[in-house]
Amino acid sequence: MNLREFTEAVDRETKEMSREELWLLVHSLVRKMPEEAREEFLDLIGRARKKETEDGESTFDIDVLAKKRDRENIHELLTRLEGQFHEIEEGSLALQADGYEDYSSGYWDPDWVYEYEDPEEIGQIFEQADRLIQRCVNDGFYEEAVKLFDLAMETEVYANDGGDGVFLGLRDLVQEHLASVDCERLIACGLYAVYQNTEPDKRAQEMYDYLNRTFFRGTQVEAILSVGREELEEQEMFWESWIRLLTDKPGDTAGMYLKEAVLFQCTKGEMIEAAHKAAFLHPSLYLAVVEKLAENDATCALNIGRTALKEINVRYKIRGSIALATAKAALKTGERKLAEQCWLEAFRSETTAVNYLRIAAECKEPELYRKELMQVIHSCQVFSGDNDSGNSDYGNRFESYREMSRNSMGDKERFLLCFLSGDFDAAMEKCAEMKNGLGWTGHVIKCGIPLFLLLLLQSGTLPVGCREQLRAVAFEMGFQKKNYEKGLYKESDFQEKSAGHEDVDILEEAFSKWKTRQTISEEQAEKYLIQLNRLINMRVKEIVSGQHRGHYGNVAALAAALGEVRESRGELSAKDQILLNYRAEFPRHSSFHAELRAYGMPDTRKR
Numbered sequence: 001m002n003l004r005e006f007t008e009a010v011d012r013e014t015k016e017m018s019r020e021e022l023w024l025l026v027h028s029l030v031r032k033m034p035e036e037a038r039e040e041f042l043d044l045i046g047r048a049r050k051k052e053t054e055d056g057e058s059t060f061d062i063d064v065l066a067k068k069r070d071r072e073n074i075h076e077l078l079t080r081l082e083g084q085f086h087e088i089e090e091g092s093l094a095l096q097a098d099g100y101e102d103y104s105s106g107y108w109d110p111d112w113v114y115e116y117e118d119p120e121e122i123g124q125i126f127e128q129a130d131r132l133i134q135r136c137v138n139d140g141f142y143e144e145a146v147k148l149f150d151l152a153m154e155t156e157v158y159a160n161d162g163g164d165g166v167f168l169g170l171r172d173l174v175q176e177h178l179a180s181v182d183c184e185r186l187i188a189c190g191l192y193a194v195y196q197n198t199e200p201d202k203r204a205q206e207m208y209d210y211l212n213r214t215f216f217r218g219t220q221v222e223a224i225l226s227v228g229r230e231e232l233e234e235q236e237m238f239w240e241s242w243i244r245l246l247t248d249k250p251g252d253t254a255g256m257y258l259k260e261a262v263l264f265q266c267t268k269g270e271m272i273e274a275a276h277k278a279a280f281l282h283p284s285l286y287l288a289v290v291e292k293l294a295e296n297d298a299t300c301a302l303n304i305g306r307t308a309l310k311e312i313n314v315r316y317k318i319r320g321s322i323a324l325a326t327a328k329a330a331l332k333t334g335e336r337k338l339a340e341q342c343w344l345e346a347f348r349s350e351t352t353a354v355n356y357l358r359i360a361a362e363c364k365e366p367e368l369y370r371k372e373l374m375q376v377i378h379s380c381q382v383f384s385g386d387n388d389s390g391n392s393d394y395g396n397r398f399e400s401y402r403e404m405s406r407n408s409m410g411d412k413e414r415f416l417l418c419f420l421s422g423d424f425d426a427a428m429e430k431c432a433e434m435k436n437g438l439g440w441t442g443h444v445i446k447c448g449i450p451l452f453l454l455l456l457l458q459s460g461t462l463p464v465g466c467r468e469q470l471r472a473v474a475f476e477m478g479f480q481k482k483n484y485e486k487g488l489y490k491e492s493d494f495q496e497k498s499a500g501h502e503d504v505d506i507l508e509e510a511f512s513k514w515k516t517r518q519t520i521s522e523e524q525a526e527k528y529l530i531q532l533n534r535l536i537n538m539r540v541k542e543i544v545s546g547q548h549r550g551h552y553g554n555v556a557a558l559a560a561a562l563g564e565v566r567e568s569r570g571e572l573s574a575k576d577q578i579l580l581n582y583r584a585e586f587p588r589h590s591s592f593h594a595e596l597r598a599y600g601m602p603d604t605r606k607r
Contacts, residue, residue, distance in 0.1 A: 074136060077128075118178050138229055149194070170215075187215075191219070221257060286311075309342075315406045316407070320346040327340075351413070354478070357484070431448040431531070447472065465563070532565075575600060
C-alpha cells in the first residue's frame with residue numbers, strides 16, 4: 001500500500017484508542033526506534049503537541065501537519081534530485097561507453113554497437129525520480145510531480161566513448177538495462193499530474209504539447225483516467241476542448257488522439273458530427289466512425305460512408321479504405337449493387353492491383369465497370385507524378401501525414417493493371433525488354449513471367465511449379481487475404497470458401513475467377529510461349545552458370561512451371577524433358593539438380 005493508504009489506515013485504527021492505549025503504542029514504537037531516528041522522532045513529538053489559541057480552542061489538525069511534513073520531505077528530495085539532474089545535463093555525471101562493430105548479422109553489413117558502464121549510478125537517479133513522482137501523485141503534490149516529470153523526460157545522459165560521445169534518454173537507459181523504470185506507468189502518472197496541475201481552459205493545449213513529443217508516441221489519454229487517488233476534475237469540459245483542439249490540428253498524432261477521444265467519449269450523433277467537422281484534416285476519423293457504427297447499425301454506417309465519399313477528396317488513399325468499409329456495410333444490409341459501386345470508388349482513390357482484382361473477380365458483371373476502370377487507370381497515370389502527401393502544407397517536417405497521402409501508381413502497379421485489364425500484348429512487350437538473365441530485382445518481369453505462366457496454364461489445379469509462381473505473384477503484388485477481403489462479407493460465396501485459407505489460396509481463387517473472364521487466341525498463346533521459353537532459358541543459364549545458388553530454387557520452379565504449362569496445352573512429357581535437358585546442360589551442379597528433383601525431375605541417379 002502507498003503512503004496515503006497507510007496513513008489513512010493508521011488514522012482509522014488510532015481514532016478510537018484511549019489515552020493509555022496510545023501511550024502504550026508510542027512506548028512500543030520508541031523501543032524499536034533506531035538510534036539515528038531518535039532525534040527526528042522527538043522533534044516530531046514536539047511539532048504534534050496541541051497548542052491553544054487565545055480563546056482556548058485547539059488548532060491541532062493532524063492532516064494539515066502531516067501534509068506539511070510530507071511537503072517538506074518531498075521538497076528536500078526534489079531539491080537533491082534537481083541538483084543531480086543538473087549535474088547530468090552539464091556532463092559532470094556521465095556514463096562510460098565502449099563502441100565496436102558487431103558482425104553477427106553478416107560480414108558485409110556490420111552494426112556499430114555500444115556497451116555501457118554506469119560508475120556514477122545515474123540509472124538509480126532516474127529510478128528515484130520515478131518513485132518520487134509516484135509518491136507525489138499519490139499524495140496530491142502535483143506541481144512537484146510535474147517539475148520532476150519534466151526533468152526525467154528531458155534530461156539526456158552523456159556517454160563518454162573517447163570521441164564525440166553519445167547521448168541517451170530515459171527510454172535508452174531502460175533499453176540498455178541501465179535503469180529499471182516502467183516508462184508507460186511513469187507517463188500515465190506524469191500526465192495525470194499535468195492535468196491536475198493545469199488550469200481547465202489550458203489543459204487541452206498542455207496535454208497536446210506533451211503527447212506530440214516522440215517520447216509519448218502511442219500513449220493513450222484514457223490511461224491517465226484511473227492513475228491518481230482523485231478523479232480527474234471537469235472531464236466533460238476537457239474532452240470537449242480536447243476534441244475541438246485536435247480537429248484543427250494537422251498531422252497523424254492529432255488524428256490518432258482525435259479518433260481515440262471521439263470513439264471513447266461521443267454518442268452516435270456526436271461521432272457523426274465530429275467526423276464531418278474533421279473531414280478536411282482528419283478523414284481517417286470517418287473511417288473509424290463507419291467501422292464503429294457498422295458493428296451494430298449497418299444501415300447508419302452505410303449512409304455515413306456514402307456521405308464521407310462525397311466529402312473527401314477523391315485523390316486521398318484513405319477514401320479508398322472508407323469505400324471498402326462502406327461496401328461491407330452495404331453487403332450487411334443486402335445492397336449488393338451499392339457494394340460494387342463502393343469497390344469501384346475504392347479503386348478510384350487507391351488504384352492498386354488488389355482493388356482491381358476484387359472488382360474483376362467478385363462483381364457479378366465486371367464488364368459493366370470496364371470503361372470507368374480504364375478511365376481511373378488513365379487518370380491515375382496522369383497524376384502519379386504529383387504525390388505530395390501534404391507535409392509541406394503545414395511546415396512541420398517532423399510530423400507525418402499518412403492519412404493525407406494521395407493516390408499514385410508506380411511502374412509495378414502500372415504493369416499489373418495493364419495485365420489484369422487484359423492488355424496482354426503490352427504486358428509481354430514490357431517483359432521482353434529484359435535482355436539479360438540477371439538484374440531482374442525491381443523489374444516488372446519478376447511478376448510478369450509468373451503471371452503469364454498462370455494465364456496460359458490450362459489445368460483445373462495448380463501443379464507444384466505453377467503454385468510457386470502464384471506465391472511469387474502474391475509477393476510481388478503485395479497480396480494479403482485481410483486486404484482483399486476488406487469490403488467483402490460472409491454472405492458472399494467467396495468468403496465461406498476462403499475461411500481459414502492463407503493468402504496464396506485466396507489469390508488462387510480470385511485469379512481463377514478473373515481468368516474465366518479473359519479470352520486469348522491460340523495465336524497469342526503460342527507467341528507468348530515463345531517469349532516465355534526464351535526469357536526463362538536465359539534466366540536459368542545466367543543463374544546456374546554464374547553459380548548464384550540462392551536462386552537455384554527459383555529458376556528450377558520457373559523451368560518446371562514452363563513444362564507444366566506446355567503439358568497442359570497438349571505437349572506430352574514437356575516438363576520432364578525440360579528439366580532433364582537442364583540437368584544435362586549443367587552436369588556438375590549437384591545443388592541445382594536437387595532443386596530440379598524437388599520440382600518433379602525424374603531421379604535417375606545410380607542406387
